[in-house]
Amino acid sequence: MLSQVRLFLPELYFLFMALVLFAVSVRHGAPQPRRTYYTAFVLSGIGLLVTLGSLFVEGELFFQAYKVDLFSQIFKVFLSLGMFLVVTICSRLESVEDRHHPEFYLFLTTCTIGMMLLVSAVELITLYVALELSSYSLYILVPMRRGGGGELSSEAGVKYFFMGALASAVMLFGMSYLYGVCHTTHLAEIFKTLPEAVFTPGAIIGLVLTLSGLFFKLAVVPFQSWAPDVYEGASNQLVAYIASASKVAAMAILIRLTALSGAGSAYFINLLIILSLIGMTFGNLVAIKQRDFKRMLAYSSIAHAGYVLLGIMTMSDAGYTSVIYYGLVYLVLNFACFLVIVLVSEKGNNVSIDQFAGLYKRAPLLAVTLLLGVFGLAGLPPTGGFTGKFLIFIAIIQKGYLWLAIVAMINVTISLYYYIGVVKAAYLSPPAPDSVAIPVSTSMRFLNYLVIAMIIWLGVYPELVYDLASIAAKAVL
Amino acid sequence: MAEFLEIVRHLPLLSGILFLTLLGLLLIILIPEERPQAIKVVSAAVSGGILVICLLLYMGYDQGRGGLQFIERSIWVKSLGIYYFNAVDGINLPMLLLTGTVLFTGVLTMWQLEKRVKEYFAFTFLLVFGVFGVFMAFDLFFLFVYYDIALFPMYPLIAIWGSTRKEYGAMKLTLYLLAGSALILPGIVLLFIKSGLWTFDMIALSQAHFTPVVQSIGFLLFLFGFGVLAGLWPFHTWSPVGHVAAPTAVSMIHAGVLMKLGAYGVLRVGAFLCPEGWAQWAELMAVLATIGVVYGAFVGLAQTDLKYVIGYSSVSHMGLVTLGLSTVTVDGVNGAVFQMFAHGIMTALLFSSVGYIYDKTHTKMIPELGGMSRNMPYISGFFILAALAGVGVPCLASFWAELLVFIAAVQTYPIRGILAICGLLVSALFMLRVVAKTFYGPANPKFAGLPDINLWLASPRIILAGCIVLFGLFPWMMLNLIQVSTVPLIGRVVGY
Numbered sequence: 001m002l003s004q005v006r007l008f009l010p011e012l013y014f015l016f017m018a019l020v021l022f023a024v025s026v027r028h029g030a031p032q033p034r035r036t037y038y039t040a041f042v043l044s045g046i047g048l049l050v051t052l053g054s055l056f057v058e059g060e061l062f063f064q065a066y067k068v069d070l071f072s073q074i075f076k077v078f079l080s081l082g083m084f085l086v087v088t089i090c091s092r093l094e095s096v097e098d099r100h101h102p103e104f105y106l107f108l109t110t111c112t113i114g115m116m117l118l119v120s121a122v123e124l125i126t127l128y129v130a131l132e133l134s135s136y137s138l139y140i141l142v143p144m145r146r147g148g149g150g151e152l153s154s155e156a157g158v159k160y161f162f163m164g165a166l167a168s169a170v171m172l173f174g175m176s177y178l179y180g181v182c183h184t185t186h187l188a189e190i191f192k193t194l195p196e197a198v199f200t201p202g203a204i205i206g207l208v209l210t211l212s213g214l215f216f217k218l219a220v221v222p223f224q225s226w227a228p229d230v231y232e233g234a235s236n237q238l239v240a241y242i243a244s245a246s247k248v249a250a251m252a253i254l255i256r257l258t259a260l261s262g263a264g265s266a267y268f269i270n271l272l273i274i275l276s277l278i279g280m281t282f283g284n285l286v287a288i289k290q291r292d293f294k295r296m297l298a299y300s301s302i303a304h305a306g307y308v309l310l311g312i313m314t315m316s317d318a319g320y321t322s323v324i325y326y327g328l329v330y331l332v333l334n335f336a337c338f339l340v341i342v343l344v345s346e347k348g349n350n351v352s353i354d355q356f357a358g359l360y361k362r363a364p365l366l367a368v369t370l371l372l373g374v375f376g377l378a379g380l381p382p383t384g385g386f387t388g389k390f391l392i393f394i395a396i397i398q399k400g401y402l403w404l405a406i407v408a409m410i411n412v413t414i415s416l417y418y419y420i421g422v423v424k425a426a427y428l429s430p431p432a433p434d435s436v437a438i439p440v441s442t443s444m445r446f447l448n449y450l451v452i453a454m455i456i457w458l459g460v461y462p463e464l465v466y467d468l469a470s471i472a473a474k475a476v477l
Numbered sequence: 478m479a480e481f482l483e484i485v486r487h488l489p490l491l492s493g494i495l496f497l498t499l500l501g502l503l504l505i506i507l508i509p510e511e512r513p514q515a516i517k518v519v520s521a522a523v524s525g526g527i528l529v530i531c532l533l534l535y536m537g538y539d540q541g542r543g544g545l546q547f548i549e550r551s552i553w554v555k556s557l558g559i560y561y562f563n564a565v566d567g568i569n570l571p572m573l574l575l576t577g578t579v580l581f582t583g584v585l586t587m588w589q590l591e592k593r594v595k596e597y598f599a600f601t602f603l604l605v606f607g608v609f610g611v612f613m614a615f616d617l618f619f620l621f622v623y624y625d626i627a628l629f630p631m632y633p634l635i636a637i638w639g640s641t642r643k644e645y646g647a648m649k650l651t652l653y654l655l656a657g658s659a660l661i662l663p664g665i666v667l668l669f670i671k672s673g674l675w676t677f678d679m680i681a682l683s684q685a686h687f688t689p690v691v692q693s694i695g696f697l698l699f700l701f702g703f704g705v706l707a708g709l710w711p712f713h714t715w716s717p718v719g720h721v722a723a724p725t726a727v728s729m730i731h732a733g734v735l736m737k738l739g740a741y742g743v744l745r746v747g748a749f750l751c752p753e754g755w756a757q758w759a760e761l762m763a764v765l766a767t768i769g770v771v772y773g774a775f776v777g778l779a780q781t782d783l784k785y786v787i788g789y790s791s792v793s794h795m796g797l798v799t800l801g802l803s804t805v806t807v808d809g810v811n812g813a814v815f816q817m818f819a820h821g822i823m824t825a826l827l828f829s830s831v832g833y834i835y836d837k838t839h840t841k842m843i844p845e846l847g848g849m850s851r852n853m854p855y856i857s858g859f860f861i862l863a864a865l866a867g868v869g870v871p872c873l874a875s876f877w878a879e880l881l882v883f884i885a886a887v888q889t890y891p892i893r894g895i896l897a898i899c900g901l902l903v904s905a906l907f908m909l910r911v912v913a914k915t916f917y918g919p920a921n922p923k924f925a926g927l928p929d930i931n932l933w934l935a936s937p938r939i940i941l942a943g944c945i946v947l948f949g950l951f952p953w954m955m956l957n958l959i960q961v962s963t964v965p966l967i968g969r970v971v972g973y
Contacts, residue, residue, distance in 0.1 A: 360596070380629060380655075381622035390618075390662070397666045402694070405666065409659035416655055420632060420648065428636050428644075460622070463554040470556065 007059045007068045010051040010076050011116050017043045018109040025102035033098045037091055040105040044084045051080040064186060065123035071324075071472040072120040075252040078328055079119070082245030083112045085335050086237055088447055095145045095235035095348030104144060108241060111137035115249035119256075124175045124185040124210075127253065131171075131213065134249065135164050138242065145235040145348075156226075156233025163226045167216035174209025177202050191260050198261045204268060211257060217250035219298075220305045221279040228290075231298035236345055239294060240338035243301060244331040251308055251327045255320050258312050259476050272313035273404065280306030280411045288418045293351050296418060297337060300377055303415060304330060310408060311392040314399045320473035322391035325465060329376070329384035329458050336373030336451045340366050344438060353422055358431025363438040367426045369448050372455045378419040379412050384458025391466070485537040489549050490530050491563040491613045494573070497527050498609060502602040505595060513594035517584070520598045524581040527609075531577035535958075538570055543961040545615070545680070553616075558669075558676035562616040567962030571818040571955055572612045572734075572741055578944060579733040579825045580605050582937035583726035586829050589836070589934075590638075597638060604630040604730065611738050617665045617677040620746070624661070627738060628654045628706075631719075631731065638724040641782075646722025653715035657705030661742070664698030667691065668750055682750055683969075689753050696754025699747035700762065706739030708795040710769035717788030725832025728784070732791050733825035737817045740798045744810070744966075748802065752970040755805060762803035763886075767893040769796030771900035778907040783834075783841040786911050787827045790867055793904050794820045794875075800897055801882040804889040805970055810963045812881025815955055819874035819948065823866045826941040830860035833934070837927045843911060848920025853929040857916045859938045864912050866945050868905040873949035877956070 005012065020043060024036055055073045060066065087105065096104050114134030121127040143157030175185075181203045182190045197203045216223040231239050261268055283303030290296035308330075311323040343366055344359070345351045359367040376385035389412070393405045440448070458465065501523035508515050538546055545564040553559045565573065583601070590597060607627025614620040628651070635647035669677060672685035687695070705712040716736070720728050748755040773793030780786045794816070801813025833856050834849065835841045850857040866873040869880075879901065886894035930938070948955050 375629070381625045386622070386625070390666070393663060393666045394670065397663065398670050402663055402667055405663040406660065409662055410656070413652060413656045413659045416652060417648075420651060423632070424636065424644075427633055461554070463556065466554065467556050 003059070004061060006054065007057055007061055009054050010047070010080065011113055013047055013050045014080075014109055014113045014116065017047060018106055018113065021102055021106040021109060025106055027102075031098040031101065033093065033101045036101045036105065037087075037093070040087050040090070044080070044087045044109075048077075048080045048084045051076045062126070064188065065126045066117075066120050067122040068120055069472075069475045070468070071252075071255075071476045074324065074468060074472045075119040075248065075327070076116050078248050078331055079112055079115050079245050082241065082248065082331050082335070083108060085447075086241040086245070088443075089240065089339055089342045090237050091443075092342075093235070093237060093348070095237075097146055100144055104141065104238075107137040107141050108238075110134075111141070111241075112245065115245065118249055119252040121253075122187040122256070124178065124187070128168075128172060128175065131217075131253075132168060134246070135168065138246070139164065141238050142230060142234045144238075145233070152229070152233035153235070154233075156230045160226050160230050163223070164216065167213045167223060170209050171213025174206050174212065177206030178210060181206055187256065187260060194260050198268065207257070207261060207268065208271065211254065214250050214254045214257065215275070215305075218247055218254065218305045218308065219302050220275055220309060221282055221302065224279070224283070224302045224305075227302060228295050228298040231294045231301075232292060232350060235348060236294070236338060236342050236350075240335060240342070243297065243334040243338065247301065247305075247334075248327040248331050251323055254308075254312055255323060255473075255476060258315060259320070261315070269313050269315070272309050273401075276306040276309035276313065277407065278306075279303060279309065280408065281414075284411050284415045284418075287415070290418070291352050291354070293337075293341060293353050293356075293422070296353065296422075297334070300415065300418075301334075303411065304377070306411075307389065307392060307408060310396055310404060314395045316395060316399065317470065317473040318398055319392070319395035320476060321466065321470040322388065322395045324469035324472055325391050325462065326388035328465060329388040332451060332454050332458065333373050333376040333383070333385055336369050336376070336455060339447065339451060340370045340373065343440060343444060353425050354429075356422065356425040357429035358435060359426040359438075361431050361437075362435055363440055365440060365445060365448050366438065369452055370426050371423055372452055374419040374422045376455050376459075378416050380416075382459040383455050385455075387459050387462050391462075482537050485533050486539070486547070490534055490537070491547055491565065492549055494527055494530050494609050494613070495563075495606065497523055497530070498602055498606040502599055502606065505599045505602065508595065510595045513591070516594050516598055517588060517590075520584045520602070521581075523602075524577075524584045528577040528581045531574045534565060534570060535574055538565060538567075538958065540567075540958055540961050543567070543965075553619075557618070558674070558678070559618045560616045560676070560678050561619065562678060562680075563613040564615050565613065567958045567960065568744065568814055568966075569612045569741070570958060571814060572737060573609065575737065575818050575821040576605060576608050576612060576734050578940065579729055579821060582825060582829065582940050583729045585934075585937035586729065586832060587724075587726040593637060597634070600630040600634050601726070601730070604634070605734075608730075608734055608738060612741065615679045617669065617679060617682070617746070619677075620679075621658070621662060621665055624738065624742070625655070625658055627735065628658065631723075631727070631735070634727045635719060635723045638727065639722040640724070641721050641784075642718070643722040646718045650715045650719035653712065654706055657702045657712070657739075660698045660702035661746075664695050664702060665746075667698070668695055679746075679750065687751065687753075689757075692751035692754035693757055694754075696747045696751040696758055699751070700743055700758060703739045703742030703747065704765075704799070706736060707743060707799060708736055708739070708769070708792045709799055710765050710772055710792070710796065713769065713773075713792045716792055717785055720788035720791065720828075721782060721784040725828055725835070728828040728832070729825040732787070732828060733821040736791065736795055737821055740795065740802070740813070740817055743799070744802055744813070749966060749969075756970050759803045759805050760890075762799055763890050763893050766796045766799035766803055767890075767897050767900070769793065770800065770897045771903070774900045774904035774907065777904060778910075781843050783831050783843060783846075783911070783915065784828070786843075786907065787824065787831065790904055790908065791820070791824055793900060794824075794867065797879060797882050797897070797901070800886050800893075804882075804885040805967065806885045806889060807960070807963050807967050808881050809885030809889070810966065811956060811959050812878050812885060814959045814963065815952070816875065816878035816882060818955060819866070819878045819945070822941055822944045822948075823863050823875055826859060826863035826938060826945065827867070829938055829941065830856055830863065833930055834860075838924050843914050846915045846921060846924075847918050848916070849924070850916040851920045852924050852927055855935060856930045856938075859935075859942055861912055861916060862942050862945065864908045866949070868908050869901065871949075872946070874945045874947075874952070876949060877952040
C-alpha cells in the first residue's frame with residue numbers, strides 16, 4: 001500500500017496543493033494577492049522537490065493503466081519545474097484580477113496534474129481523461145485575462161476551446177479505430193499487435209487521428225492556428241506555461257504513442273516528415289513578419305514542433321533521447337524569453353519587439369537572458385538549444401536522412417533572421433526617450449542567473465541529462 | 478634556455494590561452510562602464526599575455542619531433558564521445574600566433590574608441606575566445622561550438638560600431654556565415670555516425686575508414702560550409718560589404734583572422750578527415766579558387782573606397798589559399814598555410830592604416846584623398862609597405878607564400894595556375910594604382926594640417942610591419958614549422 005502511495009506521490013502532492021488553493025479561493029474577505037503568491041510559490045517549490053525525490057521509482061498502478069518509470073518521472077520533473085518557474089514570475093500578476101488569483105494558481109495546478117497523469121498513462125481512456133483534465137484547465141485560464149490585450153483573450157479562449165474540442169473529438173475517433181484493430185485499450189497490448197497491423201488502413205487512420213489530438217497540443221501544422229492567437233490573447237505568465245510545460249507534456253505522450261507502431265511503416269514516417277517540414281518552413285517564414293514578441297514565439301513554436309517531429313519520426317532510442325533532452329531545453333529557453341517579457345511588460349500588457357529597444361541599457365541582465373533565450377531557440381552554441389538540435393541531428397543522420405538534417409539547418413538559418421531582429425532591438429536600438437530603467441528585484445535577479453546558468457549548462461555539459469534521457473528512452477521502447 | 482623550454486612544454490598553455498580570454502571577458506564585464514581607460518588597460522594587458530603565450534608555444538614546439546604537441550585531452554561527455562582535446566601542430570601554431578598578434582595590435586588600434594567601450598572589448602574577447610578555440614580544438618563538437626561562438630559577436634561588433642551600411646553589412650555577413658555553418662554541422666554528424674566509433678575525437682576519426690561516398694559528401698559539405706567564411710567564390714559577397722561596414726579593429730580581426738578560420742576548417746576538418754574527398758573535389762576547388770583570384774582582382778580595380786579595395790584584394794588573396802589547398806601537394810599546402818599567416822598580418826596592417834586615415838580625414842574615398850604621403854608620411858608608409866607585401870614584392874612575407882602556391886599550382890593545373898598569376902598581376906596593378914592615387918600626386922589641401930601618427934598609436938602598426946619584414950627575410954622560421962605537419966597530411970592522400 002505504502003509503496004503504491006510512493007509511486008503516486010507527485011500526483012497526490014499536487015492534488016493536495018490544488019485542494020489548498022481551492023480553500024484559499026473560497027475564503028471570504030478582501031483578496032490578498034501577495035499571500036496567495038507566496039502560498040503557491042512555496043507549495044510548487046515543494047512540489048518540485050517531491051517529484052525530484054520520486055525520480056527513480058518504478059511500478060504500475062490501476063490495473064496496468066498507469067505506468068511509473070524513468071520516462072514518466074523525468075517528464076514529471078520537467079512539468080513541476082515548469083510549474084514552479086511559472087509561479088515564480090507571477091509576483092506581479094496584473095493581468096488577472098486580484099480576486100481571481102487563487103483560481104489562476106488552482107487551475108495551473110490541476111493542469112499540471114492532468115499532464116502528470118498524461119505522461120504516465122498507458123491506456124487509451126486514461127490518456128484521454130488526463131488530456132482533457134489539462135485541456136479544460138487551460139480553457140478556463142486563457143480567457144481569465146483582463147485589461148491590456150484582455151479583449152483578445154475572450155477571442156483566444158473561444159478559439160482555443162473550439163479547436164481543442166475538435167481535436168479531442170478527432171482523437172477519440174482515432175482511438176476507436178485503434179480499439180477496433182487491436183481489441184484493447186492498453187498500450188502494452190496494442191504494442192504487441194499494432195506493428196503487424198500497421199500496414200492496414202484502419203491502423204494507420206487510427207494512429208494518425210489519435211496523434212492529431214497531440215499535434216494540436218504541440219501546435220504541429222495543420223493544427224497550429226490556435227497558437228498565435230492564444231499566445232497573444234492569454235496573459236504572459238499563462239503563455240509561459242503553455243509554451244513550456246504544456247508543450248513538453250505533448251512531446252512525452254507523442255513519444256509514447258509513436259513508439260506503439262514499432263519500427264513504423266514507411267507511410268507513417270513519411271507523413272511525419274512531411275508534417276515536420278511544412279511546420280518548420282511555415283513557422284519560420286511567418287515568424288519573420290511578426291512584430292509582437294509573443295506572436296513571434298508562437299510561430300517559432302510551430303517551427304520547433306517540426307524539429308521535434310524529426311526526432312520522433314526516427315523511432316529509435318537516439319531519437320527519443322534527443323526529444324527528451326530537447327523538451328527540457330525548450331522549456332528552459334521559452335521560460336527565459338517569457339521571464340524577460342513578464343519583467344519588461346508594463347501592467348501585464350503584450351510586448352512588441354520594438355519595446356525591447358535599448359534593453360542593454362535599461363536592464364543589462366534581462367538583455368543577456370533574452371540574448372541567450374532567443375539564440376538558444378535559434379540553436380546557436382554554446383546554448384542548450386544547440387545541443388538539443390545536435391542530438392536530433394545525430395538521430396536523423398543515423399537513420400540515413402542527411403538531406404533532412406540539411407533542410408532543418410537551412411530552416412535554422414532562416415529563423416536566425418527574426419531572432420537576430422530581437423537581439424538587434426535589445427542591443428542596437430537606442431532606448432526610447434521616455435523609457436526608464438527596468439527594476440529587477442533581487443529574487444528576479446537570482447532567477448535570471450539560474451536560467452542563464454541552466455541554458456549554458458545544457459549547452460556545454462549535456463552528460464547528466466543526456467544519460468538520464470537515454471535510459472528513459474530505452475524504457476519506453 | 479633548453480631547460481626553460483622543457484618546463485614550458487609541460488604547462489597547459491592552450492587552456493591558459495582560453496582561460497586568459499575568458500578572464501579578460503569577465504574582468505571587462507566587472508569593470509564599471511564609467512572607467513573606459515581601465516577597460517582598455519585590462520584588454521591590452523590580457524591580450525599581451527595571450528601573445529606571450531603564443532610566442533612561448535612557438536618556441537616550445539619541438540620541430541624535430543613534429544606531430545601533435547602540448548596535448549591536453551580529457552573526456553568531456555562520455556556517452557557522446559566528446560573530448561576536451563587541445564593540441565598544436567605545424568598548421569595551427571602559425572594561426573594561433575597570427576590571432577595573438579592581430580588581437581593585441583587590434584586592441585591597441587582601438588585605443589581611442591569612445592562609444593560603448595565596455596561592450597566593444599567584451600564582444601571582441603568573446604570572438605577571439607571562439608577563434609582560439611577553433612584553432613586549437615581537435616574535437617569536432619568543440620570545434621563547432623567555438624566556430625559559432627566566433628561568428629555571432631561579429632553582428633553586434635559591426636552593427637554598433639561600424640560605418641557605411643552597417644546593419645545591412647552585419648546582417649548579410651551573419652546570415653551567410655551561419656548558413657555556412659548549417660552545412661558544417663550535418664557534415665560533422667555524418668562523420669560521427671559513419672565512423673561507427675561514437676567519438677568526436679578528430680585523431681580517432683582520422684583513422685576511421687570512411688567509404689569514398691561519405692568522404693566525398695563530407696568534404697563537399699565542409700568545402701562549402703567553411704568555404705563561405707574563407708571567401709570562396711561565389712559565396713564571397715558578404716566579405717567586402719562586411720569589411721567596409723566594420724570598425725577598424727574588427728576589420729583587422731575579421732579579414733586577418735576570421736577568414737582564416739574558414740580556410741583552416743577546410744584543411745583541418747575537410748582535407749584531414751576526408752582525404753579521398755579532398756583529392757576528388759580538388760579540381761572543383763581549383764576552378765572556384767582561380768575564379769576568385771581573377772574576379773577579386775578585377776572588381777577591386779573598379780573600386781573607389783579604400784576599404785572595398787582591401788576587401789576585394791582579400792577575396793583575391795584568399796583565393797590563393799584555396800588554390801594552394803586544391804593542389805594537394807606539400808608545396809601548395811605549405812604555401813596556403815603560410816599565405817593565411819602572411820595575408821592575416823598584411824590585411825591587418827592595411828585596415829589599421831586605413832582606420833587611422835579615416836579617423837583623421839573622415840573619408841576613405843580614394844578621389845578625395847591624394848598626396849597623403851606628404852601630409853602623413855608615417856601612416857602612409859605603413860599602408861604602402863602592406864600594399865607592397867600584398868603585391869608580392871620579394872623579401873616581404875607574402876612573396877614566399879604566393880611563390881609556393883604558384884609553383885605548385887602551375888605544376889598541377891597549368892592553365893588555372895597561369896590564369897591565377899595573371900589575376901595577381903591585375904591585383905598588383907590595382908594596388909599600385911590605389912597607392913599612387915591616394916598617397917602620391919597632388920595633395921588635398923583640406924587635410925594639410927592633420928597630425929601624423931604618434932609613436933604610441935603607431936606601435937601596433939610597427940609590430941605588424943615588423944612581422945611582415947621578419948618573415949619575409951626569414952621565411953624558414955615559419956615554413957619549417959608548417960612543413961612538419963603538411964608532409965604527413967599529404968601522405969594520407971597519397972596513401973589511399
